[in-house]
Amino acid sequence: MGGSGSILTAMVGLAGAAVGGFGSFMTSWLTVRAQLSQKVRSEARSRREEIYTDFIKEATRLFGDALGHEREDVSDLVTLYALVARMRLIAANEVIERAEHVLEAIVSAYLGPNHTLHELRQFASQGGMDPLRQFSEACRAELKRFGEA
Numbered sequence: 001m002g003g004s005g006s007i008l009t010a011m012v013g014l015a016g017a018a019v020g021g022f023g024s025f026m027t028s029w030l031t032v033r034a035q036l037s038q039k040v041r042s043e044a045r046s047r048r049e050e051i052y053t054d055f056i057k058e059a060t061r062l063f064g065d066a067l068g069h070e071r072e073d074v075s076d077l078v079t080l081y082a083l084v085a086r087m088r089l090i091a092a093n094e095v096i097e098r099a100e101h102v103l104e105a106i107v108s109a110y111l112g113p114n115h116t117l118h119e120l121r122q123f124a125s126q127g128g129m130d131p132l133r134q135f136s137e138a139c140r141a142e143l144k145r146f147g148e149a
Helices: 002-068 075-090 093-111 117-125 133-144
Strands: none
Touching: 002 075, 002 093, 002 133, 075 093, 093 133
């Protein structure tokens, strides 16, 4: 009978070690999984931030040019269209729709007459100088989903 008690004690000891080891393994696995998930989210945010920033820079440059120049040549818009195409791969629909509105505003500005400084001042006071506002707000809302950088 003394032999069965020591076997039972050994079995309980082994079971305890197995449970402890499994718990340690699960803790490590969950920690690594959480870190990996955070890294993926951070990279997705960075990729979006880069595309959105590039779009804003190019759209601002083209919009400024469009207000002072009439143009039928669309070659300057190619970079902007390429950025929108890249957005279609990763961005939310609202961001893409807002980017398309910015493109429309730029094309309309190019097709419209040149503006004098006085006209630009009036245009700005009516809110026409900021076609990127809604785009930027949509981008900010989407980036919030990915947490802080």
